[in-house]
Amino acid sequence: MEKEVGFHILDIPIHILSEIMFNLSAISIVRCSSVCTKFRTILSDSSFQQSYFSRAPISFVLLSDHHRLTCIDSSSNQIQSFPNSNHGSSCIAMQLQPSSSTKRRTRTIHTSKQQSVINNRKRKRNINMSRFVTFHIHRRMNLINSSNGLLCLRASNYHSHSLYYISNPLLGEVLTIPPAPSPADHNLRFSAFGFDPKKKIFKILQLVSKSNRMVAELYQSDSHDNTWTLIPNAPSATAKFNSSSFDPCLNGALHWITDHDQISELICSFDLNTNNFKSLPPPPHFNAEYLSKISGVSIGVLKGCLCLCYVVDGAQFETWVMDKYGVKESWRKAFSIDINSYCGLCPQDKHRPIGFNSFGDMWLRADSDSHSYSQCLVSFSPETGVFRHIDIGGISSRNIQATPQVLSYVSMKEMINLANNTHLQFQTIRPDKNNDLGFNLLTMGHFR
């Protein structure tokens, strides 16, 4: 009877089909492009790709033991994730009033076992699926950061040259970059990656401390001789050790924190377009006295704005955002958390988030309470004040690194212009059922 209307999905105008596909996760898009030629045409259209990418949710990429890379798709479907209003958590939850309120917090702590039905739904929203790429590399791997759908990793032995990789983890694609001039030892203070989707080029910057000076080494994908270059006029202020940037790339620039005495030099940036260094104004309340009271300053991106996270007096975690990029007066406090309320979750880096997702939820690493010696992830919603465990699909790992990333379904071969650069080693890690190396696709069904 339903067929009486007599229409077919392919008769529906393309802009309406696109509307459906805008709501799909990147991995479902990959699937849809194999459905038929019409779908493929829609999905490979560059204007569709651009608008898909501009509204795609922020996911997270995890690097766990044995060089295993997992994408966690944190996209949300409003319909599936109902009820939105009721955020539950299986662990200790804390509620605070919205940050706009002047009276900042009323705190109620409750454990909420009775909300487990809701939790399951919420988990589904958090992880749609996940997939692995296992690197076949016998070195220490570090997640650096992601930029516009591409991920940067670094492999290193102490005292050997650092080797960078650019990857589209969703498609298992990996590009190997020539070794950097300086090794990844304690002198390496900062490294970050930025990709310009319009020019289709990427750059990797590493800052190395050499005889109390900062040396800037840069790799750019459009270099003709495929080598790293030294960038003059690097800021003298030493970049803070131990990754002060959890999400450094914003507005075509890379950002980091220095340990300079000059407050105006606290936030440094590197313009990916002009290769120039510039400092950005910190919040107005930052002065020498205030700086002595705070610790663990880190910088990242929250809902498209530059943000600073730090701990005041060892008791209060605060996040500030710069609403208008580069405008000192536009800094405002986004939220704060009483550090004591972390108890029971034992986050590893109380003052260093992994990143923020599209809803502004902060993700943190924590010790798993079910498996000793293994780590898990926790999210915190500033809106509701609730902490939640993130289901990472049963991955048990002693050491987890993670970074926010918008997943891209477009092949790196299309994304990056490699015409001038034929030396780069490109490979795709394909699924191989007979071999643990290679990637596996895990769907939610497998997790349960």
Place this chain on the structure above:
Amino acid sequence: MAAEKSSIKIITLIAADGSVFEVEPNIVKEMKTVQSYIDELDQNTVSIPLPNVFGNDLAMIIEYCKKHASEEETKEAKEEFDFEFVKRMKSDDKLRLLQAASYLNMESFLQFMAKAIAAEIENQSVEFVRDYFQIESDFTPEEEAELRKENEWAFK
């Protein structure tokens, strides 16, 4: 002109199967196709035939519009309504309603249906999506084989 328009009290919509719906003007505001029709008329009661929309579907669309046009309903109540609304639909219903939303030029309802359909094919295999939309693969056997080889996981 404006005074005359605001005097329109009831709009009659006639579905493809002849069933008749009487609705308030604010309900049809979302339906741009109907609204532009009304804008051209000065009569007190307007009757509009909708030959591309079936009665059952139109009833659902009007129900959705009523709920969302209501100022008394809370955001949460509307979300709960949306959730139940989608839950009681079959796959065919969703595709038909999407088509109707497209014909009636209803932007937010169209996005709502697109989301509901996306939720059905999210995380499903290529074969599932083909079955769901009743699409036959039009790749050449060689292309199809290559796709299956390259993206083996996508077909599972």
